[in-house]
Amino acid sequence: MNITLDRNEEQLTGLLNVHLDEADYSDAVEKQIKETTKKAQFKGFRPGKVPAGLVRKMYGKGILADEINRLLGSTVDGYLKDNNVKILGEPLPVASNVDFDTDKSFDFQFELGLLPDFELPADNQVELKRPAITLDDATLAETHDQITRQYGxxxxxxxxxxxxxxxxxxxxxxxxxxxxxxxxxxxxxxxxxxxxxxxxxxxxxxxxxxxxxxxxxxxxxxxxxxxxxxxxxxxxxxxxxxxxxxxxxAPEANQELFDKVFGPETVASKEEYDQKVRETVQSNYDRESDNVVNRRLIDAMIDNTTIRIPVEFFKKWLVRANEGKLDAATVEEHYNDYERELKWSLIRNKLVEDLGLKVETEEIRNRVLDKILGQFGGGMQLTDEMRQGMAGFADNYLKQENGKNYVQEYEAILAEKVVEALRGKVVVTDEPVTAEEFRNQNEG
Structure with missing residues (x-):
């Protein structure tokens, strides 16, 4: 076996050449033929007594192809890992003329998109504005109108x-x-x-x-x-x-209304009710403001981080990886969006690796439990015993969709940790804005 990598640093591409001799795969092929012989069923032969030569004639070509593909996969992965070759996506096989009937040695090539190292902006180099939202009378009046429509x-x-x-x-x-x-x-x-x-x-x-x-x-x-x-x-x-x-x-401002809006005995007077409405609305806007900062943070990190991309390889890989869903024209039309997504993914992965960010199963389970509570208005407080009892519901949810729910929750928590880590590396200053101005700026 022989593996070489020809690099084109200007284009950030590589051509990985893999040469396989018969000795590289023959033992694995023979082993698989023996295993197939034990299981093969042919008319006129008892199970397990089919001649190896017949199995080789009937299945040998397919077994050889499977073993070559398996060997190629492990060989290429091992080479990239051992030599710390960072690539975009996966290696793309180059078309070759392979004859499994007559060839004993094989040559394969793979196109690679190379990703060089990059550095994030220095701490406090990136500055962001955070909308510091103040409530106006019109916004509060609109909230009370919504309460009236719901409970009146x-x-x-x-x-x-x-x-x-x-x-x-x-x-x-x-x-x-x-x-x-x-x-x-x-x-x-x-x-x-x-x-x-x-x-x-x-x-x-x-x-x-x-x-x-x-x-x-x-x-x-x-x-x-x-x-x-x-x-x-x-x-x-x-x-x-x-x-x-x-x-x-408009419903009467009494204890019945207070309990409907905020839960039993949360507020006990009109003054407390009005204050609670203001606090709730302000809290919602503060959360939206933080979401705006997070979006601006991601954009700023992409714009302020120099990352060289193997453009032509990336376009080709997008089409190959999304065969039937994307064509070259669509990739070309939306290329800037695809590149920004790629750069954010690389920045995110670098932070996860550099900072050793992890997500524990208990974090995922607690997140799901909080969602369950949210369906009840978030007013119910769980004791440790109650939370332990409901953990089974969370675990069942996470196992559904063949583990897809678990992966989604994992990725969501990890994304939050990445953004939180970045928030500590940038300068964020408040920018006063009214609630109406904020809505007009961020609608859509």
Missing amino acids: ETTNPEVSEADDYLFGKLKKEGAEGEGQTVLLPINKVKNGQERFIGVKAGDTLTFDLSDAFGGDAGAIRSFSGLSREEAAGATGNYELEVEKINRTA
Whole structure:
């Protein structure tokens, strides 16, 4: 056996040459033929008494091919590991003319995409802005409106008023089809609100959608179901065919409401309730703010880390690895996205290796248990005994889908640890922004 690697440092590619002699595989082939002889069943021969020559004639070529492939796999993997050759994806076999009927020695070649070492930016070199979100009155009012719609008593009056919702079908004027089902909040209309008051079921309203909502694409998206791009481009007249009017009376601010919203005996007064609403909304925005920082962190690390990529090999590998799903034209069109994903994967793997990041099974189990609790509103507190009793449910979940659930939870926790480690290496400064400004900046 002989293995050589021809490297092209400029293109970051390599050609791995593997030469196999008969002595490299003959013993394994003979062993497999003997094993097959014990199991083979041929008419006229008792089980285990089939002549080896007949087995060789019938199965020898297939056995030889299987053993060569097995030997190639272990040989190539071993060479790359022993010589610390870092590659992109997997080696790509080069087409060759192999005759398993007559050849005794074989030559194979594999294309490699080489990945050189790289360094992450120095600590505190990357600076990020974190949206420090302050709640405005409009956002709190919107939250209370949502609570009213969820817990208040809803009726369907004949004629609409300013705080009602119009339920119906919305579509571009003149467009075919019945349109998109919407629940339009009249009090969010900024221009021409009077046209939406005094409306009855069966009426059809024609209005400039963008003008009615003051050009606020976010407001349009929130009730229309349109995408960010569609809402931003929603110019001209639209038709709303009203099916009914929804009116919800605000629930009384009493202990019954407090318990429904936050759980039994969590708050005991209107003042505590209002404070709890504010804290909950603020907590949700803080969590979203952290998510924004994490996304910015990933982008910044990709942009500030110099990683050379074997571009042409990567494109070829993407097509081969996703055969039937990706073609060369699609790869070319979206190549920048694929390269950024690859670079983040390399950065992530480097951090895991350099910092020795690990995920223990107990961490995964606890994560699943927390999800189970979340389905009950997160209000239930588990004792150690209760948590131990529910561990079986978590373990069963993790075993489902042939272990796919376990892998997904593992990867999610590891990704969080990577981002947490990176957060300690960058400078993050707060950037004051209102909740409305934050929503407008991050919608979509």
